[in-house]
Amino acid sequence: MKQVAIIGGGSAGVMFANRMRREFTPNQVGLTVIEKSDKHHYQPAYTLLVFDLDEPENIVKPTNELFYEDVKLVQDEATKINPKENTISTTKHGDIAYDYLVIATGAKLSLGEPEGMLEGLKKGENVHTFYTMDGALKLRDALKNCDGGTVVSTFCEMPIKCPAAPIKFILMAEDTIRNLGKRNKFKFVLTTPLPSAFSRHPYMEALNGIFESRGIETVANFAPGEVDHEKGVMKSYDGKEVNFDLLSITPPHEGADVIQNSDGVGDAAGWVTCDKYHMLNKYHDNIYGIGDATDFPTSKTASGARKQAKVLTERFKALLAGKEPKATYDGEIICPILTRDKRALFANFNYTKSLSPATESYLNWVLKVNMLRPLYWNMMLKGLL
Ligand SMILES: Cc1cc2nc3c(=O)[nH]c(=O)nc-3n(C[C@H](O)[C@H](O)[C@H](O)COP(=O)(O)OP(=O)(O)OC[C@H]3O[C@@H](n4cnc5c(N)ncnc54)[C@H](O)[C@@H]3O)c2cc1C
Known part of the structure; x- marks a missing residue:
């Protein structure tokens, strides 16, 4: 034995x-x-x-x-x-x-850097992370209470869990605010340490197109070195600055x-x-x-x-x-990306190639929002799927 x-x-x-x-x-x-x-x-x-x-x-x-x-x-x-x-x-x-x-x-969250991130998270006013359950609930409330300004989603460095998650957040935040009729009072920005919001074809092109059509700005090659929650400014290591009224940050990860x-x-x-x-x-x-x-x-x-x-x-x-x-x-991984209410795109790829088209659909939304959790508890964890 x-x-x-x-x-x-x-x-x-x-x-x-x-x-x-x-x-x-x-x-x-x-x-x-x-x-x-x-x-x-x-x-x-x-x-x-x-x-x-x-x-x-x-x-x-x-x-x-x-x-x-x-x-x-x-x-x-x-x-x-x-x-x-x-x-x-x-x-x-x-x-x-x-x-x-x-x-x-x-993987665990590494909260020592960027400088000021932890203070901002602890203060819990304009800096949040949805990479914990508690953080997700605080961000939900902060977004509800936000009446206008710049909402920024950022990830500090790779690798992170579900690299599409910061993208889902900014897309869904923009859509939520649009549906509330308040879009003209907001600006939405995604910062990424990578050259583009997503690195795999054809999802990269599809997401870039969605960002552009909905006026969501992407700041590429941005590696945050400092978060100043009092001034609402995030600075990159090479001196670039991004202002925010509400920051959703994905901290660096480590083993x-x-x-x-x-x-x-x-x-x-x-x-x-x-x-x-x-x-x-x-x-x-x-x-x-x-x-x-x-x-x-x-x-x-x-x-x-x-x-x-x-x-x-x-x-x-x-x-x-x-x-x-x-x-x-x-x-192989499959990453469901919520793009707006009732629409999601699945990025499915392996080490060498992409395995699915970059299609937004209602079916994908239903799978992600209504079906994956019950499948996880009842089938996947039991080794049945
Ligand atoms: C915001 C967010 C969105 C995500 N979205 C998706 C998605 O849409 N689709 C998707 O497929 N995945 C998604 N993920 C990623 C997914 O949750 C992880 O990839 C998955 O949980 C990895 O499983 P794991 O067992 O490797 O790690 P975990 O599930 O994190 O488990 C690791 C376990 O190890 C335990 N542990 C660590 N060290 C020790 C120790 N020394 N002794 C004993 N126990 C220890 C921890 O307590 C923990 O329970 C998301 C993750 C986050 C945070």
């Missing part, structure tokens, strides 16, 4: 653990998930909260209700991975041994502390260094990475985690049967 330990019971960890349990009996494979939080958030709905398209009670569930029987949940924080000993140190449960380790620790504290597992920013097809850690042949925790060169999304969980389970099936694993992750 092999022991598989999983650090992180977020989207990727739960999907993988439950898929594995469906394939292997407890006598074949022991599955232990170490998760520090007792609440699991369906993060893709944070964007919906901002626009009253979902409610907090629908998007949070107790972590211990998510697993099949015989997946052992250890509610604790993993503090260090010891690859030489094949153990994980934890805060309360001592060292946990494994034959195989799957790291699913996600989990446990990766940064463990030698030979990740890179300087704490991303688990993995082969992008096989998901195997570059330094250890019994350690894998899955989900946002990894350095896979694709967007950090739950849709990607779902596909990775499927592939990794297939690889374990072969591996534990003594065969050569064949299944590979091609980098």
Whole structure:
């Protein structure tokens, strides 16, 4: 019997653990998930909260209700991975041994930079982030109370979770204000550290066209170095300035502390260094990475985690049967971009190519707003989809 330990019971960890349990009996494979939080958030709905398209009670569930029987949940924080000993140190449960380790620790917000961002967020008046549930609710209220001025959506650097989320925010904010009949009192701006709002064809061209037609300004190659919430000014490292009355900021992201504290597992920013097809850690042949925790060169999304969980389970099936694993992750992700009320565009691509046309449709909206959350709780997390 092999022991598989999983650090992180977020989207990727739960999907993988439950898929594995469906394939292997407890006598074949022991599955232990170490998760520090007792609440699991369906993060893709944070964007919906901002626009009253979902409610907090629908998007949070107790972590211990998510697993099949015989997946052992250890509610604790993993503090260090010891690859030489094949153990994980934890805060309360001592060292946990494994034959195989799957790291699913996600991405965390890095709030130290840009300068002034944290003060602005703490003040909670004109600087907000919807990258937490609490932040999404505050931004929702701030937008409702905003009577005019410049609304800015910014992301500081890549990689971030769901790179389209700051784009969804500005598009939906503009549409909401337009529908309230107040568009002439507002200016809408997206700043991006990239050369364009979105980097993949044909979504890039489609989004650029939508921005232009609706008068939403894009400030490209803008890497924020300072946020002055008192003056309502954001400055880039190379001296450019963008004024705001309401700023929605996506802070920089980094890998989990446990990766940064463990030698030979990740890179300087704490991303688990993995082969992008096989998901195997570059330094250890019994350690894998899955989900946002990894350095896979694709967007950090739950849709990607779902596909990775499927592939990794297939690889374990072969591996534990003594065969050569064949299944590979091609980098596929699907990112639903709400463009306006009742319309959404799906960006679907893998490492090498785009897989869907850039079409805004009502069907896409219904999928994103009404169907994905129930599918997530009832099918995806259970490893059924
Ligand atoms: C605003 C926003 C919008 C998004 N929109 C979409 C979207 O439309 N579509 C989409 O597919 N995706 C979207 N995402 C991204 C999606 O939520 C993530 O890609 C997904 O949650 C990744 O799953 P994960 O398991 O890798 O990370 P997470 O779900 O973040 O889970 C990581 C888990 O690891 C745990 N952990 C970390 N360190 C430790 C430790 N040391 N010990 C124990 N436990 C630990 C954490 O507590 C956490 O539960 C969005 C995200 C955000 C924030």
